[in-house]
Amino acid sequence: MAIPVETLFLSPDGQGTLQARIQQMVAEGILSGRFRRGEKLPSSRKLAAHLGVSRITVTLAYTELLANDYLISRGRSGYYVSDGAPVPPVYTPPERGPDGVSWDRAIIRRFTGGDTPRKPLDWQSYRYPFIYGQPDAALFDHSNWRLCALRALGQKDFTALTADLYDADDPMLVDFIARHTLPRRGIVARPDEILITMGAQNALWLAAQLLLSENRRAVIENPCYYALRDMVTQTGATVLPRMVDGDGLPPDRVPEGTDVIFTTPSHQCPTTATMPRDRRLSLLRRARRIGALVVEDDYEFEMSFLAPPSPALKSLDRDGRVIYVGSFSKPLFPGLRLGYMVGSEPFIREARALRAGMLRHPPGHIQRTAAHFLSLGHYDAQIRRMARTLHGRRQAVEAAVAEHGLTIAGRGVYGGSSLWMRAPEGTDMSRLSDDLRRASVLIEPGAPFFAGPDRPHNYFRLGYSSIPRDRIAPGIARIAAAIAANS
Structure with missing residues (x-):
């Protein structure tokens, strides 16, 4: 691999002759691990033109490094980092001095300090x-996912792979969600009521940003998904944790003046309690009476191996009060980061605009690969x-x-x-x-x-x-x- 000449520059406050400074620059790159054994240095002509010095100055610096076994010369091929150079195994950027910026003053909103734990990567x-x-790698359908990915990379799907969709989503994936995924939860939705997200967490963040502010009140379950609590807290809204019981969130614990209720009725997070149908209806009546919206996180509904799952809370909603959040990341693989949210068209329109300002849309080839995997029956x-x-x-x-x-x-x-x-x-x-x-x-x-x-x-x-x-x-x-x- 060749070392790009653009990565070499002389410090404006360096000391010594130009030759010594060039020699020091290259030696420091090798000693820090930034330049690795076998990598090719820029030619003396190219480096001289880049640094604005004479070619002989660069040649003399390279010759000194050659004599000290930092570099080797390979005929007319050029100079390379020597195999005997003292290169550390991992490149560690050098420590910089303190910034001239007061970040405590510059940052006006904090997102660190939450409860999200660090799970070991190993x-x-x-x-x-x-x-x-x-x-679990043993449970994942590697071969069919690979075939769907290859299909999404083909000429027929070229537009889905390469196009900038602006604020739109892959129509093939949206169509499958509307015609197959949502009806299984008892939900009927038009394409303009569906938004593809970067997983359920992204959907919850969009909902929190659109619905909450400093003068609003949000009920969350206690205990609950810690990342959700962090997201709600960061909006500046008043956070009202309410203890759950064996059936999930009790509606009578939702106080007057609540603007948004966040709930996980199918599998309460983390207690896994399932909210019965009567309580779901009672929660909707409570929300309607106090004028609150409900954000339903329907995670893990697919993992219902003991009995068929209850219909989603959204399926019981008759006045557009419930915003539904689902995800393909958990049942497929977490790194997929592909979810969706369903709500009334005015809400989804604003969520789409907010998403577009942040990331445009989830990658088209990922959406199309998932659409093929779903539509060909591999997901089921x-x-x-x-x-x-x-x-x-x-x-x-x-x-x-x-x-x-x-x-x-x-x-x-x-x-x-x-x-x-x-x-x-x-x-x-x-x-x-x-x-x-x-x-x-x-x-x-x-x-x-x-x-x-x-x-x-x-x-x-x-x-x-x-x-x-x-x-x-x-x-x-x-x-x-x-x-x-x-x-």
């Missing part, structure tokens, strides 16, 4: 990864395969939990990919999760899901989407032993 190296929301086949596997893992988890006397605080009525667990009072699962990690066991502490300073620390989430069934029992045995030793 989770696959752990023996017992009870981690939530990560894919994968969901059925995942449901069978998750059902078996769920049985193994529940059997091991019962054997070791652990307490399940919440389990989805229809399925899902996790259990919400409660350890004895006084158990700090955040600290215990660190101990378990050293024993190659990953769990998710529950404290970040709760709002307020007095959070319970004895809850945790057990995900079983990514752990082989034969490792479930020994992994839960380690968790039980750690909890017992802490009691």
Whole structure:
């Protein structure tokens, strides 16, 4: 690989002769790891013209570096970084001095400091990864996804691959969602009532930005998805966390003056509680009476292997009050970052404009690949395969939990990919999760899901989407032993 001449420049306040400064510039690039062994330096003629110096000056600098084994010369090919040069394995940019900008004054809105935890990127190296929301490569249909991707890259789909859609979406994907995905949830929607998003989180952010401000009030579930709580808080709205029970969010806990209600009725996050139909109707009546909108996050509805899922809250909505959020990222793979939102046309029009100002639209070739995967039946086949596997893992988890006397605080009525667990009072699962990690066991502490300073620390989430069934029992045995030793 050749080192671009544009990456070489002399510091305006450098010391010494031009030859010494050029020699130092190249040597520092090699010593820092920015230039690697075998990479070709610009020719003396090209570097001299770029730096505005004489060619002989560059040649003398290269000759000195050659003598010190930083460079080698390959006949008429030019100069290369020597194999014997002291190049570090990883390039680390040098530390800079303090900025001349006061960022505390310049930044007027903060987005850091939330509760979003850092999940280990090397989770696959752990023996017992009870981690939530990560894919199992054994369950993914690699071959058909690859074929759909190749099809999306073909000449026939050239426009979908390359065109700037401005604020529009792939009509093939929108059509499939309207005719197949939404009717399964009891929802009828026109294309202008559907917006493709970069996953469910992007959809929730768009909804929060459009519906909330400093003079508005938002009800969120407690516990809830911590990223949602961060997003709602960042709008400046008054955040009203309301404790859920075994059936999800109680409508009578939504106060007067609430503007927006965020809820996860199919699988409450993280307790996995399923809201019964009567409560869903009651929540809609409550929202109508106080004039509130409802944002429904219908994540994991596909993972209903115990019984068919209840119709979505949006399907019971008769006055356009519910904004529905769905995602293909969880059932396919999280890195896909492809979701959708459904709402009344005036809302979707504004959401589309906001999205266009931020990212235009999700990449066209990703939308078209997903559209092919869905329309050819591969998605449904994968969901059925995942449901069978998750059902078996769920049985193994529940059997091991019962054997070791652990307490399940919440389990989805229809399925899902996790259990919400409660350890004895006084158990700090955040600290215990660190101990378990050293024993190659990953769990998710529950404290970040709760709002307020007095959070319970004895809850945790057990995900079983990514752990082989034969490792479930020994992994839960380690968790039980750690909890017992802490009691």
